[in-house]
Amino acid sequence: MGKKNKVDGRQVLQEFIKRFGDVEGIDLPEGESERTFRWREDLFDKQLDLIDDPAKQKAALCSRRAGKTYTCCFYMLEVAHKFPDSLIPYIALTRSVAKRLMWGALKRANNRYQVGMKFNNNELIATLKNGSQISLNGANDEADIDKLRGSAYPLVVIDEAASYGPFLPELVEDVLEPALIDYSGTLLMTGTPNARCHGYFFDATTKEDSGFSTHKWTIRQNPYIPHAGDYLDKKLVQKGWSQDNPVYLREWCGKWIRSDDSLVYKYSDLNRIAVPPTGLDYVLGVDLGFTDATAFVIWGFTQDKAEAYLVEGFKQTRLITSEIAEIIEELNRTYGFISMVADCGGLGKSMVEEMRRRFGLPLKAAEKRSKFSYIELFNDGLRTERIKVIDGCSIFDEWDLLQWDENRNKEDARFENHLADAALYGWRECRHFLYEPPLEAASEGSTRWYDELEDKIWEQKRRSIEGDNRPMAIRDSSVLKDMMGFN
8 A cells, every 4th residue: 555545543532532522541642641532522512513614714793702712723733633733814804803813712722722832923824733724814914914825724814804805806706715725724703793894704704606605693592601692781771772783783693784874984985086186285193103004194285275185095014113104104105195104003103203213204293182073073074075085095994894882982892994994094184174164145235245335445545545654553443534524
C-alpha cells in the first residue's frame, strides 16, 4: 500500500474521541488533553446543528447573546484539530473588532479545555499544538482583503457580516471561495440584522437561491441564559418598547426589520451631486487610526452659497504618522485648505503633535464635544439639502449601515464610522452658514418699500455731503434731517 493511502492515526483517534468521548485506558498523543473535545458536551443543539451541517456555505442569523461567538470559537478549534498545520481566518470588519469579539473567547476556551494554544498578541494568532493556527483579521479595505489572498483554508468565519459594506461579495467570491478549494472547506457567516435590510448577508439569509444554509436562533434558545424571557420582558418595560419595536425585533429576535429611524445619518438621493461648483474654499477633516482606518474627507464651500460640498473621501488602514502627513501634504497641494482639523483623542493627540512639529502641518484639534447634537445639525443639513455629496463617494457605504445603539445615545460599535466622523469634523469648519440669501423685492407701497426708499434718500444725501468734504459726523440722520428742513 502506497504512502499516500496511509491512515493518520492521530486523526482517527481525534475523530473517535469527538464522536464517543475519551476511552479509559487509552493514552492520548502528546499535546492532546483528554478534555480537548469535551467542549461538545457544553454546546447546545442549535450550536451543534450549525457546526455539523455538511453545507459548504453556512450562515447564522442570531440575536444578541445567542451564543454565536462561542459557536464560532469551538467550530474553529474543531476544524483546527482535524487539519494539522492548517490556517483558519476569523474575520471581523476591523482587527480591533475581531480582537474584541474573539480573542478573549479563545483564551477562555484554552484555559477551560486545556487546549494548549499559544497566543501571539501582536499578530492576533493562536497556535495549536498540532501546528494549526487561528488568525484574527480585519477586512475593511483593499489592503486587508489582499492579505487573505493566496492561502488555503479549511474553514473561514466572517462575524458580524451585517456590518460590512458593498465589498463583502468581493471578499467572499474573489478571495475566500478560491482559498477554500484545496480543503473543500467551509465558509461561515454570522451576524445580527441591520436596520437597512440590504447587502450580501441579507441576501444570503433571506433568498432561497443564495446557496447558503441558514441557521437561526435567539437568546431564548440559549440554555446558559435560562431567564432570557424575563430579561427581555424587563427590557421592553425599561425601554418603553412594544413587541413590534424594530430595535427589539432586530437585536433580540434576530429578524430583518427595516427602520430608517435607527440609522445615524439620514441622507437621500437629493444630497447627491455629480460635480461640485467652482470657486470653493476647502477644508480637510481627518479621523486618525492605525489598526482602524485613517479617514480623510474634503469639504468645499463658499459664503455665496448656502451649501457645503463633500468633494472627496477615502480611508486606509495601518498608516504611520509620516504616511498620513504625506497624504495631507499632497491633498493640500491640490486643494489649498483654509483649515485642517483632525481627531486628537487618544493616539491621535501624539500623531497630530508630531505632524505639527515635524512636518509643519497647521492641524487643528477636532471639536468632539456634543457629538450627538452636531449629528442632529448635520442631519438637518442633509434634510434641507444644504449638504451635497459627490455621487459615488465611499462615505455612503458607512452611512448606509451605521446605526444607533439600542439606547440611541451613541453609535453602534459594530459598524464603522471613520469617514462619518472625519466628515463631521470637517463640516464644522465650513463657513457656508454665513451666507445670507437676498431679500425679495418689497411690494410697492408696503412698509418695507417706504423704509427702503427713505434709506436710499438718506444715502444719496450723505454722499452729496461727503462730496462737499463735510465732516463724517454729518452722517447722523438727525443732523441730515436738520439740514434738509425736516426737523
